Amino acid sequence: xxxxxxxxxxxxxxxxxxxxxxxxxxxxxxxxxxxxxxxxxxxxxxxxxxxxxxxxxxxxxxxxxxxxxxxxxxxxxxxxxxxxxxxxxxxxxxxxxxxxxxxxxxxxxxxxxxxxxxxxxxxxxxxxxxxxxxxxxxxxxxxxxxxxxxxxxxxxxxxxxxxxxxxxxxxxxxxxxxxxxxxxxxxxxxxxxxxxxxxxxxxxxxxxxxxxxxxxxxxxxxxxxxxxxxxxxxxxxxxxxxxxxxxxxxxxxxxxxxxxxxxxxxxxxxxxxxx
Numbered sequence: 126x127x128x129x130x131x132x133x134x135x136x137x138x139x140x141x142x143x144x145x146x147x148x149x150x151x152x153x154x155x156x157x158x159x160x161x162x163x164x165x166x167x168x169x170x171x172x173x174x175x176x177x178x179x180x181x182x183x184x185x186x187x188x189x190x191x192x193x194x195x196x197x198x199x200x201x202x203x204x205x206x207x208x209x210x211x212x213x214x215x216x217x218x219x220x221x222x223x224x225x226x227x228x229x230x231x232x233x234x235x236x237x238x239x240x241x242x243x244x245x246x247x248x249x250x251x252x253x254x255x256x257x258x259x260x261x262x263x264x265x266x267x268x269x270x271x272x273x274x275x276x277x278x279x280x281x282x283x284x285x286x287x288x289x290x291x292x293x294x295x296x297x298x299x300x301x302x303x304x305x306x307x308x309x310x311x312x313x314x315x316x317x318x319x320x321x322x323x324x325x326x327x328x329x330x331x332x333x334x335x336x337x338x339x340x341x342x343x344x345x346x347x348x349x350x351x352x353x354x355x356x357x358x359x360x361x362x363x364x365x366x367x368x369x370x371x372x373x374x375x376x377x378x379x380x381x382x383x384x385x386x387x388x389x390x391x392x393x394x395x396x397x398x399x400x
Contacts (some may be wrong), residue, residue, distance in 0.1 A: 129153045129196040130358070131188070133179055133236065134206035135172075136163035138305035139255065142351035143203055144172050150355055152201065155192055179206045179232025180224075189239040201358045202240045203253045204233035207273075209311035211331065212318025214268045221318075222269045229273035234280055241288065248292040251358045254281045255298045255350075258373040262380045262388075265398050266315060266324065266331050285365060296357045297366045301373030302344040312336040330397040345370040 130147045134140035135156030144156040144167055156167045157177035164174035173195075177188040192199055210217065210225040237252050244250030259267065260274030278297060285295035312335040319328040349369050357363040368374050380388055393400050 127151065127153050127196075128200035129155070129192060129198050130201035130203065131155045131157060131175070131192060131199060131236075131240070132203040132205060133157045133177065133232070135167060136160060138307065139300065139303060139347045139350045140203075140205040141167065142347035143205060143354050145170065146348075146351035146355045147201065147203075147358070148172050150359060153196055155188070157188060157206075179236065180227045182235065185232070185235055185239060189236070189243075193243060198247055199240045199243050200247075200249065201251050201253065202236055203255070203354060204236060204277075205255045206232060207255065209267070209270045209307055209314070210318075211266050211270060211311045211315035211335070213266055213324040213327070216319045216322070216324060217269055225269050226273055226276070229270075230276050230280070233277060237284060241291075241293065244288075244293045245291040250292070251294040251296060251363065252284065252288070253296045253298060253354055253357060255300065256281070258299050258301050258368065258370075258376050260297075260299060261377045262392070264331065264392055264396055265327055266319060270311070282365075294357075294363055295365075296363050298350060298353055298357070299366060299368040299373055299377065300350050301368070301370035301376070303350060303370050304344040304346055308335045308344075327398045330399070334396045343371050 130152040132140050132144045132154060135144045136158035144154050148154045148171060154172045155175045156164050156172045157175040158164055159178045161174050161176045168174045175188050178184045207229040210221055233254055254277055256277050257274045259271050260278040263271050281295055281297045288295055312332040315328050315332045353367040353369045357367060368377050
């Protein structure tokens with residue numbers, strides 16, 4: 126029996142690498158993205174392209190219906206679609222804050238709602254939610270982004286308990302620094318939101334850290350996340366969390382053992398924000 130996987134945000138980075146990894150592992154893989162033209166590379170490799178916008182309920186329903194119609198099952202959902210919207214809590218318009226939650230939280234939760242009836246019926250399946258080490262730590266001018274990742278961590282924990290009696294696993298992947306387009310996009314949004322005015326000095330420091338060449342060289346390739354996801358979805362008893370990628374484990378561990386004020390100092394120093 127060939128198992129079926131749905132990977133969102135598959136047009137680049139972690140999503141693209143994950144779709145390729147699951148295909149290598151023998152899954153029938155649907156790579157989802159808003160722009161199907163960016164999925165041509167995956168399609169050429171035998172991965173099925175799927176137009177899907179995780180802020181559009183009809184789009185998500187249609188995508189899951191197509192998968193069930195073509196394969197009769199869904200065994201793995203990888204909720205990877207997301208982006209980083211940075212800026213001070215004061216500066217970021219609430220419309221943008223809501224958009225961040227729509228993509229990073231509600232899109233993932235809605236897809237879980239849509240696949241769960243099928244997973245319960247077959248008494249098996251794995252839902253993989255990509256959070257971040259940013260779901261356990263915090264940085265200045267990242268409040269709305271970190272809020273989405275903290276929220277997805279909590280939703281995943283609750284869902285894990287709810288789904289377990291039905292044979293469904295829920296796994297959280299907490300990437301550290303990964304070599305993708307994410308940092309540059311977050312830096313651009315940060316400069317747009319807070320590059321002028323009261324938070325300008327903080328914004329420039331954090332944007333420089335997000336897009337620095339030194340950090341880029343240290344970042345891990347997306348394949349390390351894809352490998353962790355591959356391990357999780359093929360394990361008989363997967364771990365509840367996989368912290369992987371540059372800085373993830375030490376920073377999460379530091380947050381666990383350090384006081385709030387000590388961790389504040391560490392993060393301010395790391396981001397270069399004036400104190």
